[in-house]
Amino acid sequence: MDVARLAALDAAQAARLLSEVREAALAGRRARIAPRPVIEQSWGRVLRSGVDPERDRRSGLLSCDEVRRRREESALRHVLPVLREGLLPVADAVQHIMVVADADGRVLWREGASAVLRRADGLGFEPGADWREDVVGTNGVGTPAVVRRPVQVFAGEHFVRSQTSWTCTGAPITDPRDGRLLGVVDVSGPLESMHPATLAWVDSVAKLAEARLRDLHLASLERLRAVAAPVLARLAGRAVVVDRDGWTAAVTGMPYVRRVTLPKSLVPGHLRLAPLGSCAAEPLAGGWLLRAQERPLARAARRVVLDLARPDRAAVAVTDATGHWSRELSPRHAELLFLLAEHRAGYGAAGLAEDLFGDASRTVTVRAEMSRIRRYLGELLQHRPYRFCDDVEVEVSLPDDPCALLPQSTAPTVTQKRNAVHEARIAALETVDAPHPG
Incomplete structure (x- = not known):
């Protein structure tokens, strides 16, 4: 019709x-x-x-x-x-x-x-x-x-x-x-x-x-490129200049990348970004200068604290040679990092899907989420299998109440952990309260 x-x-x-x-x-x-x-x-x-x-x-x-x-x-x-x-x-x-x-x-x-x-x-x-x-x-x-x-x-x-x-x-x-x-x-x-x-x-x-x-976008990148040119000319090593949304205006010492995924609230200082690893962010007119930190990390100093003590706010804190930084975690990322912290030998995608969803076929979701996690923890994680690097010290801060461990999570492994800690504490209390012989 x-x-x-x-x-x-x-x-x-x-x-x-x-x-x-x-x-x-x-x-x-x-x-x-x-x-x-x-x-x-x-x-x-x-x-x-x-x-x-x-x-x-x-x-x-x-x-x-x-x-x-x-x-x-x-x-x-x-x-x-x-x-x-x-x-x-x-x-x-x-x-x-x-x-x-x-x-x-x-x-x-x-x-x-x-x-x-x-x-x-x-x-x-x-x-x-x-x-x-x-x-x-x-x-x-x-x-x-x-x-x-x-x-x-x-x-x-x-x-x-x-x-x-x-x-x-x-x-x-x-x-x-x-x-x-x-x-x-x-x-x-x-x-x-x-x-x-x-x-x-x-x-x-x-x-x-x-x-x-x-x-308009191309014109704004041209203006930023003009600002960046004399800055990049004075630098040695890898660096990229991006606009406020992460679109690349110019690079030096590295292959061109179309876009860099930036944190929602980027501030000057040290951070990790996928194409650069550890880098320093400096504001430019209309964008950011991102300079790679080329000096090697002090591997023995790398430490990750997964803070799950508060049921309404999960976070990860990292200390390494570049300093200290922290980030709040989504519920899904908190679950994944908890699983990796509990199983330092690591997971394949199917195993991680099984322990997260109870369904080993959901590997596409697992790979997508792990890719997002690697944007901010990339140098601390390895894959094939997914795991924390061997030289990274990992600590998990758990809540006082076992039932408050990732309370919204239905992941089988998280549920088992909640139950195991709860049962262990009950057994310990029963042992203390039991009458002594004689």
């Missing part, structure tokens, strides 16, 4: 037909015409998420301050001129509005014909509103964000009845550097003013926005 062409010829007929399709699908009946696959799949997801098709459900609006903060932090702010120039003139002419939402489905910008903006207010389609698919049903913001491609939603193809007088066309905007979803640009308005070329038009403008982001 070519809904776009039908609606362009007779909007009222298209609306009636789509209404019949929607009602039949919701009632579990076969309609005269099947819904488009992208819509049928979306309806299935929405039904599973519990959205009521007859109830206009809305989550709380973000405060004005939060909307302002998200606007300032969103990369989409850099491409608003591109979106406005490409979409608003036509949108105004056909009584539509342009909406830009972030990756969370929150409406950040909304511009266009004032009459249509007022109608949008009645639907809760306003700045700060949440238009994720699993919150408000199939729509031109939430659905493109899920399927990661442009989608046009006509009238009765909307899942929630209150939205069925609208047609929405949305296209995702992704970060050209890594494909991460940045948000969705959407053009919405009454069905009768819809045009069959709207989908291609909105998609083209979204791609122009992505091209603009790519140009």
Whole structure:
């Protein structure tokens, strides 16, 4: 069914037909015409998420301050001129509005014909509103964000009845550097003013926005490269200059790497990074200088303390020749490091999966998590099998209450450890309390 062409010829007929399709699908009946696959799949997801098709459900609006903060932090702010120039003139002419939402489905910008903006207010389609698919049903913001491609939603193809007088066309905007979803640009308005070329038009403008982001990124790396050149020229050894997101501007003494994974909160000082090992981080205008520490580590001084004493906060602390540093651990990383500390001989991926999940087949998950751990403990760990290096002193700090050892963990080995310590303490108490002979 070519809904776009039908609606362009007779909007009222298209609306009636789509209404019949929607009602039949919701009632579990076969309609005269099947819904488009992208819509049928979306309806299935929405039904599973519990959205009521007859109830206009809305989550709380973000405060004005939060909307302002998200606007300032969103990369989409850099491409608003591109979106406005490409979409608003036509949108105004056909009584539509342009909406830009972030990756969370929150409406950040909304511009266009004032009459249509007022109608949008009645639907809760306003700045700060949440238009994720699993919150408000199939729509031109939430659905493109899920399927990661442009989608046009006509009238009765909307899942929630209150939205069925609208047609929405949305296209995702992704970060050209890594494909991460940045948000969705959407053009919405009454069905009768819809045009069959709207989908291609909105998609083209979204791609122009992505091209603009790519140009901005390359220009920023060029500026950083100019700053880095005289600095790197004075250095001996390995070093890399990256922007604040870890994208490489220049290197010296080492092969080029496209990106360096940086900690969320990078501060000047010593740290470990995958391509460099132990290195020193120094701020530059617009980025960081990362210099490899070439002197050999004092192996005998390498010590790891796995702190599991607090049930709500696991951490690892490292002391070596470069100094002392610590890091909070996710529950999964705490489990893995505990297993490696308990079994210094090490694990293959299947054995680690068995002791972690009770399922030796889950090696893909294990390898992915161990790869992440090696980003910050790389020089202290070995693989094939996974284990701490032989010269690393490892200490585990356990909680006073055995039941508080990684309390959320269901890993078989962790559960056995909890039970064993608990039973040992009970046995010790019984021995103390037992009557002495004579």
